[in-house]
Amino acid sequence: MQAVVPAAGRGTRLRPLTEEKPKALVEVAGTPILSHCFDSLLDAGIEELIVVVGYRKEALISHYGDSYEGVPITYAHQREPIGLADAVSRAEPHVEDPFVVLNGDNVLHADLQSPIDRFRTNDPAALLVTERVSTEEARTTGVVETDANGDVVELLEKPNEPPTNLVTTGFYAFAPAIFRACRRIEPSDRGEYELADAINRLIERGTRVESVRLCGERVNVNTPTDVERAERLVG
Numbered sequence: 001m002q003a004v005v006p007a008a009g010r011g012t013r014l015r016p017l018t019e020e021k022p023k024a025l026v027e028v029a030g031t032p033i034l035s036h037c038f039d040s041l042l043d044a045g046i047e048e049l050i051v052v053v054g055y056r057k058e059a060l061i062s063h064y065g066d067s068y069e070g071v072p073i074t075y076a077h078q079r080e081p082i083g084l085a086d087a088v089s090r091a092e093p094h095v096e097d098p099f100v101v102l103n104g105d106n107v108l109h110a111d112l113q114s115p116i117d118r119f120r121t122n123d124p125a126a127l128l129v130t131e132r133v134s135t136e137e138a139r140t141t142g143v144v145e146t147d148a149n150g151d152v153v154e155l156l157e158k159p160n161e162p163p164t165n166l167v168t169t170g171f172y173a174f175a176p177a178i179f180r181a182c183r184r185i186e187p188s189d190r191g192e193y194e195l196a197d198a199i200n201r202l203i204e205r206g207t208r209v210e211s212v213r214l215c216g217e218r219v220n221v222n223t224p225t226d227v228e229r230a231e232r233l234v235g
Contacts, residue, residue: 001116002095003046006087007034007104008054008078013223022056024104025063026221028230033221034060036107036234038068041100044112047071050094051104052087054078083192085182092179103170103220107230110216112171118212119173125207126178126199128152129171131214138162141220142196144211152209155196157188168196169214177202 011023018026024034038049049068053060053075066073076090088101100116112129119127130144143156144166156162172195181198188194203209219230 001046002048002050002097002099003041004050004052004076004088004091004095004099004101005034005037005041005104006052006078006084006101007060008052008057008087009081009105010055011105011222014221014227017224017227018055022053022060023221024060026227028107028221028227029234031234032063033107033230034064034104035068036230037102037104038071040106040108040110040112041102042069042071044100044116046100049073050076050091050099052076052078052090054081082187084195085185085193085198088174088195088198089179089182089193095176095179098173098175101170101172101174105221106170106218107221107233108171108216108218109233110214110218114215115171115212116173118210122208122210123175124210125175125202126152126209127173128155128199128209128211129169129214130166130211131169131218132165133167135162135165138165138167142168144168146211150211152199152203152211154203155199157194157196166211169218170220171214177207181205 007024011018025032074094078087078090115129143162145154181201185197
């Protein structure tokens, strides 16, 4: 299975750490954030990495080259940071089958193999790996509403009043239909093409979107404080 890893962001909240390097190369416990992502994916059996690059992409490409631990890397280019749906769309020419997405600023100590196995068995249009957080944190990310079976009925991107505290973790599995959904959405009020909107489009078309809870822990690295939290996680 292939993995798409969005890693094009500027990492403005990590400055000055990102003034001379892309966010993905900021180190956690002496290892770039992106390498931690790669390690989690390789542990889950991923056979090809498709990395979406943008800000200071030359440094990232120079660092990794065409493979990581023997697993081939293909690069896709996102010219402007205009949303996660746009980033995922950039990988479409390189994706052949169902695939996973792991945001390139996540550091995990978690089981990713089980969600992949469930996706392969149940064959939904998408599978979202979720976790429960505080209401305050839910306001800053994608909030997931599910039915009694755990199927997703709606995603809300950074709502002021979250209806639940179940949120996305940045790890997804998708059928190729997600690309068509990404092409058919409009920019949000933030001026970005939101992956949540593309997933909602799948739901509106009657395709099944499942959710499963993250088994383990993760840190979304956005600030210097997050770097410290991630170092405690991997330490």
